Amino acid sequence: MSKAPAPHPRFAEALRELGLREVEIRAFPDGTRTAAQAAEAVGCELSQIVKSLVFEADGEPVLVLMDGASRVDVALVRAELGAASVGRASAETVRGATGYAIGGVPPFGHVTRMRVLADRGLLAHDTVWAAAGTPHTVFALAPEELIAHAQGTLADVREQAAGVL
Template identity: 85%
Template sequence: MSSTPQAHPRFAEALSAMGLTVEIRAFPDATRTAAQAAEAVGCELSQIVKSLVFEADGEPVLVLMDGASRVDVALVRAELGAQKVSRADAGLVREATGYAIGGVPPFGHVTQTTRVLADRGLLAHDVVWAAAGTPHTVFALAPEELITHARGSLVDVREQTAEVP
């Protein structure tokens, strides 16, 4: 872990504008995937927030999902009332957020009007970890606070597995 971790400058600016002070952790190896991030942080996979960009009827939509779950595209489509929903390509992700895939934070994007859906499963933890704008940095925040700052709508868009606990 770096002794002076740095968030992406745009994300650091967003934190400052929101009056948020968070601990940024930096890692020498990339934490592009939820599994890599959870291992680096030393937390449960479900405590990692994936910031996933989808394209819904031609418009970008950000879905915040816990790292142990998958997004059910049909539920996203129904939630948005959209005809077509698909994963955004790298170009649209960068255009909508200003960040590359693997480092997209839940807020602090270049486009402030992107709709944000936050899966209710994030609320299962006291603290969650999300990308701080680079594939090497993460930050922790209470999930309710993270969703509020992301201007997210709380929804149920997690893919349901056949397993019933």
């Protein structure tokens, strides 16, 4: 772990704007591009990792916040949004909508405002960990607070047979 963890500058600014000055940030030199890597580095359960996944719903980017031990059920996302089609966004779309590369997308602090769905399963923990704008940094927050700052809507969008996405 590095001595002075530094989130992405855009994300650091989002934390300041939200008044989140006491947020624990950890940095890892080897990176934490996957939920499993993040959980191992932090020393928490895989389900305490928040994956910030961008989908396209009828051509519009949508962020889905999912615990690291579960997969998103695209049909449930489509039903929740009332969309005709939903699919994973390309790396280019992710960067364009969020300002961050895949593997470092935080749950808030994006360059564009998009709809956010937060799977209800995130509420099972007192603390969750999410990317802080880079594949090398994560931050901790209570799930209710994280979802509120992301302006997320609670939804049940997890596949019933949990795996890793």
